[in-house]
Amino acid sequence: MKRQPIVKTLSLATAAALTSAVNAHAGEIGHYNRGILNIRDYLMSDPGFYGVIYVGYGFWTQQIQGAVAWCPTAVVLPLTYEINGNKEDFDLTPGRNITLNWGISQFLPPKKDGSLMLELGSAGYDTWQITSDSGSNADPVRDQVQAWRSFLWPA
Numbered sequence: 001m002k003r004q005p006i007v008k009t010l011s012l013a014t015a016a017a018l019t020s021a022v023n024a025h026a027g028e029i030g031h032y033n034r035g036i037l038n039i040r041d042y043l044m045s046d047p048g049f050y051g052v053i054y055v056g057y058g059f060w061t062q063q064i065q066g067a068v069a070w071c072p073t074a075v076v077l078p079l080t081y082e083i084n085g086n087k088e089d090f091d092l093t094p095g096r097n098i099t100l101n102w103g104i105s106q107f108l109p110p111k112k113d114g115s116l117m118l119e120l121g122s123a124g125y126d127t128w129q130i131t132s133d134s135g136s137n138a139d140p141v142r143d144q145v146q147a148w149r150s151f152l153w154p155a
Contacts, residue, residue: 038067038078059094060085074121076103091135095142099127107155117155124148 042063062085067078078101084094105121129142 036067036069038065038069040065058088058090074103074105076101076123078102087135087137090137092137093134095129095131095133097127097129097143099125101125105151118152119155120152122148122150 040063042065044061044063062083063080064083065078065080067076069076080097080099080101082097082099084096086093101123102125103121103123105119105123108118108120110116110118124147126144126146128144132142133139
């Protein structure tokens with residue numbers, strides 16, 4: 001059975017955990033026999049208004065992201081550190097966040113001839129606010145959110 005290229009091997013679900021980290025290997029600093037190491041730095045602006053509806057959060061964010069992917073069992077671990085700017089029209093600077101996206105999947109051949117392939121895996125994320133909000137409108141609670149999903153489907 002012929003080996004698939006790494007980006008195709010990651011599958012849609014596992015690649016969702018890696019969204020911008022691998023992105024056709026742009027920004028990678030190392031590409032090894034079966035893995036990728038990728039480091040990026042982003043500056044995201046507040047999009048503001050869309051017609052009459054405000055769609056932004058009112059602040060800029062800088063994201064520093066590192067990611068590792070390993071195959072043939074697809075293991076993906078992007079880690080993102082967020083530095084938030086001051087919120088417009090409020091005395092508030094949101095605290096810094098760290099997010100770990102993760103995914104793992106394995107192709108399974110239920111038929112020995114390879115005519116049918118299944119993919120078994122799990123993907124998710126964990127986000128933690130690691131510094132407190134500041135300003136007179138600051139909330140003393142540090143936010144966190146986690147989610148994951150497992151899957152088994154035809155590849």
